[in-house]
Amino acid sequence: MTIIxxxxxRAKAAARVLSVAGGxxxxxxxxxxxxxxxxxxxxxxxxxxxxxNGRNNGLTDALLDRLSLNESRIQGIADGVLKIxxxxxxxxxxxxxxxxxxxxxxxKVRVPLGVIGIIFEARPNVTADAATLCxxxxxxxxxxxxxxxINSNMCITNIMRNAVESVGxxxxxxxxxxxxxxxxxxxxxxxxxxxxxxxxxxxAGLIKSVVENAKVPVIETGAGNCxxxxxxxxxxxxxxxxxxxxxxxxxxxxxxxxxxxxxxxxAQKALPVIKTKLDEKNVELRGCQKxxxxxxxxxxxxxxxxxxxxxxxxxxxxxxVSNIEEAIAHIAxxxxxxxxxxxxxDYKNAEKFTAEVDSAAVYxxxxxxxxxxxxxxxxxxxxxxxxxxxxxxxMGLQELTSMKYIIRGNGQIR
Amino acid sequence: MTIIxxxxxRAKAAARVLSVAGGxxxxxxxxxxxxxxxxxxxxxxxxxxxxxNGRNNGLTDALLDRLSLNESRIQGIADGVLKIxxxxxxxxxxxxxxxxxxxxxxxKVRVPLGVIGIIFEARPNVTADAATLCxxxxxxxxxxxxxxxINSNMCITNIMRNAVESVGxxxxxxxxxxxxxxxxxxxxxxxxxxxxxxxxxxxAGLIKSVVENAKVPVIETGAGNCxxxxxxxxxxxxxxxxxxxxxxxxxxxxxxxxxxxxxxxxAQKALPVIKTKLDEKNVELRGCQKxxxxxxxxxxxxxxxxxxxxxxxxxxxxxxVSNIEEAIAHIAxxxxxxxxxxxxxDYKNAEKFTAEVDSAAVYxxxxxxxxxxxxxxxxxxxxxxxxxxxxxxxMGLQELTSMKYIIRGNGQIR
Numbered sequence: 001m002t003i004i005x006x007x008x009x010r011a012k013a014a015a016r017v018l019s020v021a022g023g024x025x026x027x028x029x030x031x032x033x034x035x036x037x038x039x040x041x042x043x044x045x046x047x048x049x050x051x052x053n054g055r056n057n058g059l060t061d062a063l064l065d066r067l068s069l070n071e072s073r074i075q076g077i078a079d080g081v082l083k084i085x086x087x088x089x090x091x092x093x094x095x096x097x098x099x100x101x102x103x104x105x106x107x108k109v110r111v112p113l114g115v116i117g118i119i120f121e122a123r124p125n126v127t128a129d130a131a132t133l134c135x136x137x138x139x140x141x142x143x144x145x146x147x148x149x150i151n152s153n154m155c156i157t158n159i160m161r162n163a164v165e166s167v168g169x170x171x172x173x174x175x176x177x178x179x180x181x182x183x184x185x186x187x188x189x190x191x192x193x194x195x196x197x198x199x200x201x202x203x204a205g206l207i208k209s210v211v212e213n214a215k216v217p218v219i220e221t222g223a224g225n226c227x228x229x230x231x232x233x234x235x236x237x238x239x240x241x242x243x244x245x246x247x248x249x250x251x252x253x254x255x256x257x258x259x260x261x262x263x264x265x266x267a268q269k270a271l272p273v274i275k276t277k278l279d280e281k282n283v284e285l286r287g288c289q290k291x292x293x294x295x296x297x298x299x300x301x302x303x304x305x306x307x308x309x310x311x312x313x314x315x316x317x318x319x320x321v322s323n324i325e326e327a328i329a330h331i332a333x334x335x336x337x338x339x340x341x342x343x344x345x346d347y348k349n350a351e352k353f354t355a356e357v358d359s360a361a362v363y364x365x366x367x368x369x370x371x372x373x374x375x376x377x378x379x380x381x382x383x384x385x386x387x388x389x390x391x392x393x394x395m396g397l398q399e400l401t402s403m404k405y406i407i408r409g410n411g412q413i414r
Numbered sequence: 415m416t417i418i419x420x421x422x423x424r425a426k427a428a429a430r431v432l433s434v435a436g437g438x439x440x441x442x443x444x445x446x447x448x449x450x451x452x453x454x455x456x457x458x459x460x461x462x463x464x465x466x467n468g469r470n471n472g473l474t475d476a477l478l479d480r481l482s483l484n485e486s487r488i489q490g491i492a493d494g495v496l497k498i499x500x501x502x503x504x505x506x507x508x509x510x511x512x513x514x515x516x517x518x519x520x521x522k523v524r525v526p527l528g529v530i531g532i533i534f535e536a537r538p539n540v541t542a543d544a545a546t547l548c549x550x551x552x553x554x555x556x557x558x559x560x561x562x563x564i565n566s567n568m569c570i571t572n573i574m575r576n577a578v579e580s581v582g583x584x585x586x587x588x589x590x591x592x593x594x595x596x597x598x599x600x601x602x603x604x605x606x607x608x609x610x611x612x613x614x615x616x617x618a619g620l621i622k623s624v625v626e627n628a629k630v631p632v633i634e635t636g637a638g639n640c641x642x643x644x645x646x647x648x649x650x651x652x653x654x655x656x657x658x659x660x661x662x663x664x665x666x667x668x669x670x671x672x673x674x675x676x677x678x679x680x681a682q683k684a685l686p687v688i689k690t691k692l693d694e695k696n697v698e699l700r701g702c703q704k705x706x707x708x709x710x711x712x713x714x715x716x717x718x719x720x721x722x723x724x725x726x727x728x729x730x731x732x733x734x735v736s737n738i739e740e741a742i743a744h745i746a747x748x749x750x751x752x753x754x755x756x757x758x759x760d761y762k763n764a765e766k767f768t769a770e771v772d773s774a775a776v777y778x779x780x781x782x783x784x785x786x787x788x789x790x791x792x793x794x795x796x797x798x799x800x801x802x803x804x805x806x807x808x809m810g811l812q813e814l815t816s817m818k819y820i821i822r823g824n825g826q827i828r
Binding site: 016019020098100104106111113114196197211212215217219235238241242244245246249332350354355356358359360361362363364365366367369370371375376377387388389390392393402403404405406407408409410411412413414 | 820
């Protein structure tokens with residue numbers, strides 16, 4: 001048995017205990033928050049090793065910043081854990097139930113998934129975030145973080161394991177794979193005997209690799225090629241504000257937009273207003289010929305590739321479309337199914353857009369930036385699913401659970 | 415582009431139409447039922463070719479019977495389709511909703527999955543069953559049936575396609591892969607650009623092959639290594655009746671039991687009563703040494719393999735266990751997570767068993783044979799999921815859907 005298979009076996013045993021641990025899970029979370037704060041110095045020391053290695057390996061300043069932990073960030077992590085304590089336990093929720101004619105009482109009850117694998121990149125805060133969300137929902141977790149953060153991750157994981165053990169739950173509820181070579185992630189993707197689901201958290205490359213190689217069920221997260229469609233009847237100032245917000249408030253995240261579609265009947269009037277607003281942040285526009293005809297030479301001529309691209313920066317693709325049908329067809333072709341918005345004052349078109357656009361979140365007259373577990377009131381989020389099976393959109397505690405039927409009888413046979 | 419890729423593309427286009435087809439889907443179902451009856455002779459003629467080929471290829475009588483269609487079976491298929499018309503449309507159901515502080519109105523709405531692939535074996539009735547359940551839930555379907563039934567399947571599919579078209583919905587809502595070589599099923603398992611989910615319906619071999627080879631999300635169905643545990647406090651006659659029913663009422667189905675576990679404190683008294691009942695149907699017992707000590711030489715000594723086996727026949731594995739913990743641990747190790755039952759009169763043990771046994775359906779004092787979409791009141795069933803992601807237990811129309819968030823605003827930005 002390999003080390004990772006042994007971890008799988010221990011995780012499965014821990015999951016059986018966690019599935020019926022009830023309020024003890026909150027005790028463990030509180031102990032984790034306390035221990036993280038108590039060991040702030042230790043975490044900062046481990047993190048310093050990662051930062052030093054990162055500098056020696058030529059990591060960019062942006063990556064070093066993501067990797068870096070200080071007192072206030074550790075306080076933030078602990079606060080996040082304490083927030084999870086306040087959320088209600090999804091396990092045991094009765095989803096529905098009835099009594100059949102033969103007297104059988106049947107109820108559908110929420111249960112944990114079991115063992116969750118998480119593959120993530122350089123942010124050490126994900127270690128605590130992901131582990132504690134899994135713990136609260138009664139799942140054991142096997143974490144596999146990036147090599148850049150391995151010292152921080154090992155330190156945080158050990159602190160969490162000791163805290164979990166201190167309240168009488170299995171330390172193996174939370175395990176970290178210390179081997180950060182490609183071998184270990186490939187092995188985790190094939191651990192079908194022990195893993196109930198694998199969730200990749202990171203860039204498009206990581207997610208693609210997991211989706212293509214995994215033998216275990218995967219929940220795809222995060223790829224967001226989002227659109228705003230400016231309908232013929234749009235309030236143009238509202239459209240410009242929504243586009244500006246959705247593109248520039250935080251361009252590097254998955255719910256930021258990458259393309260806008262503008263109805264030709266309003267393009268002449270709307271595009272200059274939108275451009276003036278986007279110029280405040282020097283957003284580069286890549287437009288179709290009609291866009292260029294209206295906005296002039298400062299607009300780069302777009303390629304088909306541009307419409308497929310998640311720029312994650314101050315670049316926006318623009319297309320003038322003949323009607324709402326063309327807008328919906330464009331979204332069906334190029335979108336990753338994350339979030340799309342229509343700006344309109346027409347009731348029928350609002351209804352048409354929300355009915356026909358097949359994405360996790362479909363907006364009328366609002367910014368796509370709201371697609372977020374916190375904004376949606378879930379309290380916490382482990383990622384945003386862009387697939388249709390099991391979970392779609394922001395995933396909170398409920399999305400980390402399954403269900404079972406419990407049937408109570410008094411001797412019924414068929 | 416291969417033929418199957420083209421089918422995928424056409425299915426995706428059809429799915430977009432079906433997703434907003436509303437009541438027209440019921441018109442299509444009614445047209446299908448009518449057309450199947452109107453073309454009974456044609457179906458029987460096509461089926462005769464399959465039966466002739468089957469006889470020439472040496473199919474067993476049991477397989478030929480499964481394959482065979484006659485007037486009354488076709489009437490049964492049409493009745494099944496009409497029953498689906500009476501079920502309420504899952505699409506558009508609002509699952510939850512609220513208004514956020516910023517005025518955004520958010521609702522979680524049920525939508526179709528999109529394109530569903532179904533791989534199945536020799537029963538031609540599955541063609542109509544599966545296609546019409548997918549249609550009602552707003553999904554396009556690509557069917558890949560076994561070669562034994564290809565003429566029947568082609569005939570039934572053509573009749574359904576014409577009926578769907580006659581009410582103005584796309585014929586490509588229902589497509590059948592006519593190539594029945596292994597190549598076509600392998601290609602379908604890799605059709606990730608077009609398929610939202612693949613559901614295998616058939617024996618353990620088929621399901622295993624799909625789970626191992628598919629690149630698209632799969633819902634595992636049907637493998638049922640189910641257990642009854644006779645607790646110390648069990649009503650022994652009730653236990654014998656439940657075991658007899660669960661083993662012998664229909665041994666070839668997935669919700670029949672394969673093993674029983676008997677508490678040692680009651681084994682001396684219970685096992686002879688259970689055996690006497692099972693002798694009525696000449697059930698072969700394969701027991702542990704303690705079972706043999708009590709029941710004598712007529713019991714075959716069980717191997718570990720027996721506890722892993724889905725016999726699907728009049729064979730039952732028996733084990734005497736020291737306590738409920740051992741019973742739960744045995745089930746955790748050997749069960750396929752389908753259905754398990756405890757026979758007990760002890761409240762605490764009933765609660766413990768239902769909480770700790772991690773299977774799709776967990777019973778107290780009832781036969782496992784009730785795990786069925788019809789019995790659970792779902793109206794229809796496409797299979798029984800033994801996985802924890804997306805759907806667990808009997809899958810009806812709701813389990814063939816996903817959801818999306820619709821968010822209505824008036825200019826909200828972050």
